[in-house]
Amino acid sequence: MEKETILIVDDEREIRNLIEIYLKNEGYQVLQAEDGQQAIDLLENTDVDLIILDIMMPTLDGLTFTLQVREQKDMPIIMLSAKSQDLDKIHGLSTGADDYMTKPFNPLELIARVKSQLRRYVRINRAPVQPRQENEIELDDLLINTATHEVRVGGRDVRLTPTEFDILELLARNRGMVFSAKHIYEKVWKEPFYRSDNTVMVHIRKIREKIEENSRKPKYIKTVWGVGYKIET
Structure with a gap:
């Protein structure tokens, strides 16, 4: 190929x-x-x-x-x-x-x-198309399709980069669980987090701008101060 x-x-x-x-x-x-x-x-x-x-x-x-x-x-x-x-x-x-x-x-x-x-x-x-309901994560009015890479909020299509999508999927699949920036980086980028930087923070901010009605008072991605991020809806 x-x-x-x-x-x-x-x-x-x-x-x-x-x-x-x-x-x-x-x-x-x-x-x-x-x-x-x-x-x-x-x-x-x-x-x-x-x-x-x-x-x-x-x-x-x-x-x-x-x-x-x-x-x-x-x-x-x-x-x-x-x-x-x-x-x-x-x-x-x-x-x-x-x-x-x-x-x-x-x-x-x-x-x-x-x-x-x-x-x-x-x-x-290139993921194979499967029955829609098997690949959907629904959080209130946020809908994530892991097979088609589609995200919708309140019926509105949201365009995420591949990295943004992977971060959102990670948090959505593990709702209620708090992920540190280090944990998110190593899960999504699949390489060691060997330095402190703002990469994860910037991507979280971009996701919020796209899916939240008010990114300063997020409904979906919550910050647990001093620990990390979680979705609990």
Whole structure:
């Protein structure tokens, strides 16, 4: 079976070529774009399974590109940036990215993250269709279909990224159970949580903005201060 297609968007040719070498060694199909606008044009006629994206680019930067892509598509996006401050990372994840790495980066770590994101994305999008009721989690007026990756609130369709969906599903399947940020990270990203960062917090905030009527007074995802997060509806 043919491997997934990955789009590299970076204005530095050397970085694009380096990443491509590692990806092709893993058997992936690889496309390149030197800025966000070129990538947008390419996506109009090409199916892509994952995007590796630089933030600082001419013509159309990575943040604006991500916002535009998220209006229609939900493939995983891994951001690359020379900016390593927490606020920069939060900003990147808040636009809809699934992961964030700082330059310079270890290509082998990047490949590991690519594989992790693709496993999640492929599992969601290629899951066999089963009877609807067997795959539904219903919490008041929140409906989650784990087979079709559909989320509805009060009859309204909600578009979540693959990472956001996995976090919501984890909490919904274990209602009443409190998950720490560390536990959520290791369950969803499937890698050790070896540092304290805001990745989980940012994703929780984005989910709340999409499913809650008032994200400051959440009905579904509750914060247990000093412990973690839970759904108890």
